[in-house]
Amino acid sequence: MSRCSLFYISLLVLVLRYSVESCVQRHVQAQVPEKLQAGYVVSKVNLDHCGFRQLYLVSNDPDFAVQTDGTILTADVITVPDDGKSFWVLVQDQRGHKWKVNHKVLQRAKRRWSPLPFNIRENDKGPFPKDVERIASDSSVNYTIKYSIEGPGVTTTPINLFSVDSINGMLRVNFAVDREEYPQFIFTARAFDRYTNQEKDLPLPITVNVQDENDNAPQFSSPLIFSVEEQSNPGTVVGQVNATDRDEPNTPHTSIRYSLLNGTDLFAINYDSGLITTRTGTLDRETQDRYFVRVEIKDMGGAPNGLSNQGLASIFLTDINDNPPTFKQSLYTAQVKENQANVLVLRIPVDDKDLKGTPNWKAVYEITKGNESGNFLIRTDPATNEGLLYVAKPLDREKQELMKLELMARNEAPLVRSSSSWKKVPIELTVTNEDEGPEFSAPILRLKVKENVPNGTLIGTYTAIDPETKSSKGIKYYKVTDPGSWINVMETTGDLKVANTIDRESPLVYNNTYNITVKAVDESQKTGTGTVLILIEDVNDNVPIIPKPDLVLCSRDGQRSSILVNAVDYDESPYSGPFTFELSKESEGKWKIKDPKPGTSVVLEQVVDMPNGVYKVPLLVKDLQGVGEEQIVSVHVCECVKEGECAAQRISSRLGVWAVLAMLLALLLLLLLCLLFVLVCSTKGEKLRMTDEYDGTGGMLLKSNTEAPGEEVKDALLVTPGSGIDGGGAMEHQTVVGAAGGALGQQAIHAGSMYQGGTQGYMTNQSMYSTGQYGGGFYGNSSYNKFSDMSILDTWRTNELYLDNKLVYFGEEEDGRFAADLLKSYGYEGVGSPAGSVGCCSVLSNQDSLDFLDSLGPKFRTLADVCMSKTERGEQ
Structure with missing residues (x-):
């Protein structure tokens, strides 16, 4: 394989040793061929940041030499190992500062196969399949290679767009493709040994770009709806036309040119940006409020062969207040009655060409003349925009028969870009007569x-x-x-x-x-x-007075006290204060006025020590005119618990609760004592003198409070004589229990009088009970004690005959008479009462003992209440 002379150098800036800033990089790395000849430039130490300082550079590896400018050369022919070769360069300046630069030399990587991208044209007409480019691997020099491809356009969508000749590596395209859908394909090519099927080279990414052609016309990307104010100046922006093109950006295919096909006298458009502006200042919304302009967009910069599109743009004119409200008449007249207020006089219509319902249209009225006295009020009808003229204050025909006003109409918004001004109109109102009060x-x-x-x-x-x-x-x-x-x-x-x-x-x-x-x-x-x-x-009709004449003077041991006396006068100056205070002669030697200067108050001071008590001090108070009268100041001298409050008053206040409780307790004891007296004392009779043809002396008719007859009220009369007591010529006492005239009770006879009484009486061991009618002698079969005067006996016999006759008469006439003195038989009223009937108490179970008084029950209490007189019960 060939060696290339490509170097890759990476430089880093590090912090110098010994805390001194380094002027050279700390690490240097270079890629070189596997075999280097002598004098081969490996890399260079950058000394640009070291200034003009003189530096000494030396390498610790003899295979590499360092020149003074930092260039690193090979000193001899060397072979670079697979893992590279490392050494360092020592840099030192004149001051002794040293820096170490680490250097590593690496073998350069092998060359990759066919790295350049390929191109195809979209919408290609064929014929297909069509050769694109040949791919080749460097391993084909030593091996018999077969090629394969995979990825987008091959094994994924769009499938089988590309294929490769496995023998010669020719890449082909099989059908047309749309760039706007698939602008680029990146798939992978592999090289295998044809015999062993072993992959002999690294997988190679293959890039295929789809070249664009102008197959898409530009499109509008936003609505073509715009607005601009009427009367706008030329050059005012109306809106922006936006368009896009799907073809490849930044090419003539997407270079769009904008143009207007109509309305060019009113509007203009920028050819490149699509910005629409006005061309004139005469756009009037009141004449035409919307314009339709046709816009054309064309790619290829507007060239004849470019693709184009058209759209209709709507341009709306927005309203400005360029029209003032105008009156429909040159003069308005009306009549109004005098002495009327809050009355609608006139409705004044106006015209306004601006947009209805906006501040440019809404009218505001103002009375500019004739309303100096505030008699009129003008408002706006929000529905019709009319002016509503009211009389706010009553008019007086006798003062003015004809009212002349001037009314101006304006808008809520000010006038804009208009030569007009607010309009005015005169108004004449005739005041009609009305009969007025004085x-x-x-x-x-x-x-x-x-x-x-x-x-x-x-x-x-x-x-x-x-x-x-x-x-x-x-x-x-x-x-x-x-x-x-x-x-x-x-x-x-x-x-x-x-x-x-x-x-x-x-x-x-x-x-x-x-x-x-x-x-x-x-x-x-x-x-x-x-x-x-x-x-x-004001006149001087009030004398000074002392509003609080009752004062408290606190006595102090070894010190004479004083009090402040205040006076007031309800008159005004000069008939009021300052006042003059004078003491009477009888107060001399006891009281004196301290610092007697005119004022509204004076200090009253003791002359001698006075014991605690209440003292009346006459004091003459005169106003500024010398008018006044003597007044009495009541001074209470006492020991005080605090200023102005006597100790006795405070104690009395504290003992008030206990005093009330003591009073309540005493009242309770008194009530209990009274109840005891009621239970043990005989009932006293109220005297009722008998008036009849028999004028006896001492005869009495007894009244009873009993409303219902007791059990003992029968046809017979129960009489219980008591032991006689010599009363010095009076008949001895007898106790009688019976019924007469409907009254029930016990009776005691004393010296010619008959009294109601309780069962207590003056009973002795000689007392006895007997019953009988009045007719059989005095009290029937009763035994009598001696009498000192027998005339009393005659009187009682006479009364007996009278009562007997009357009882017989009442008994016979009960059913036929309804007089108020008729004898009545009452119904039994004791049902449900805890006392029951009181009649049972007439029979005494023990005649010789009074112990029953210690355990009297509610029955006897009811009987006692019946027998008591109104005075004894506390009634009026």
Whole structure:
């Protein structure tokens, strides 16, 4: 095999030893032929970065010599081993710095076979198969070689496009191919020994390029839709035409030329880039808003033999505000009633040629003249773009019958590239007459009045006139608001007179001002209102007062204390402070005023030590005019737990809860004691004098609180006489249990009177029980004790006969009478009551013992409640 003289040198920059920067590369590698003759240049050490320093170079291998410029030569004929040969070169400068350059010489690789790419033409007409190129391996010199190929175009898609003659290595193409689909093929060629079938050379990649021909016309790659503002200047960019060509790039086949086939008077296109621009500044959207331009694209740089394509480009003109709104009339007129507000007067239409709904079209109106008083308001109707003229404030025909306005219309967007200006139009409005109410001479009348002026004082006059007649004739005046009823308004004259005392210090007065409202009514019942502001001037009608006369003075051991007394005066200066304070003569020797200077407060100080207690100190307080009166300051001298609070007050406050609890406990004990008295004491009778034809002395009719008859209320009357007690001429006590007139209870007879009482009584061992009617002598079969006066017995017998007759009468007439004093039989009301019927308590199981009082149940409590009088129960 031949040897070539190709060198491969790789240089690296390394860091010099001894921490000194190296000016030579650290490693050098070279590829050389296997056999080298003497003087063969192997490589060179690069000394360009070493400057002008003088260097010494020496090789450690005698087969290689180093010249002063760094060139490495062979000193003799040498053969390079398969794994190469290594040596190093030592470089040293005058300062003693040394650098070692490692060098390795490698054998050069063998030459590869047929490396160049092949070419075929797309869309070749044949005939096929068609020879392309011969391939050959270097091993064919020593062996009988057969060739084979594999890869894209051979064994993969497109299959069998290429084939090879296995004997001579001729590569052939078998059918036409499209470059736009397969621009290049890279497949592999192999060389085998024809006899041993052993591969004798490395596999060789074979590259086949498909040469292009102009078989594709250019195509538009983006939509041909563009826009540009109307009235644009010449040269304004409209848009970019983009086109592509599938043929091979950067060849004449893909060199596209752009051109316009129409509209060249308005638009131009760049032949090479396809950029469309305007050619004139007269494009008007209002005349034509879209243009259609035909564009042609052609490859081969527009040559006649080039392929071409055409497209229709749409160019839209966008709107600018080059047209102002214009009025349809030169003058607008209307009528409007006086005294009306927020009324639509006129609709004013306009024309605008710009694009509807955009700021270039939307109108904005402005009243440029005639609206100095702000009577009118102009708005825009968003749907129709009309101007809407409103009356914002009422007009007065008496002041001006004809209103002349000037209205200007403009757009939201400013005018652009237009010589026009905003348009204006005059408007004339006739104000029609309407009957109006009276008008006061001034909407607000201000009057100054001193407070406390006498009632009936004339403080001013508030009148109104008719706007049409300019006269006050027939107008009447009435008061609308007057919070304090201080002013009277004279109906026919409008005079304002004081009705009640005007008080500047009244809460109805704010900032010394009091307001009333007056109404004027003409003959047609039209009304007008006005306001009167009464500015009240102050007079000295208030004396200084001490708002907090109850003060606390804390006593301190060995030190006399003082307190601050404040005074106020509701008048204004000069009728108020500073005040003068004076003590009465009776306070001398006990109190004194410390530093008695005029002011709003004074310090009251003890003259002598005074025991704890409350002291009344007369103090005369005068205002700046010397007007005042004596006032009493109550000073509580005490020991304080803190400033202004007595210790006793604080203790009382702390003991308040315990005091309340003690009171509640005492009340509870009292209630229990009362309940005990109710349970053990006899019921006292309320006296009811009998009035009848028998005028006996001492006769009484007893009332009872029992609403239902007890078990013991029968036809007979149970009487229980008690032991007699000599009462000094009075009948001894008896206890009677029975029913009379529907009342149930026990009765005690004492000296000609009969009382209700409890079962307690004055019973002795001689007490007994008996029953019987009243008719059989006094209390029937009862036994009597001695009497000191028998007239009392006659009286009771007379009452007995009267009661007996009345009971019989009531018993016979019960069903036919409905009088209020009728004897009634009540239904039993004790069902479900824990006490049940109280009648059972009439029978005493143990007559000689009072132990039953210790365990009285709810039944006896109910009986006691029935027997108690209203006064005893606490009722009125």
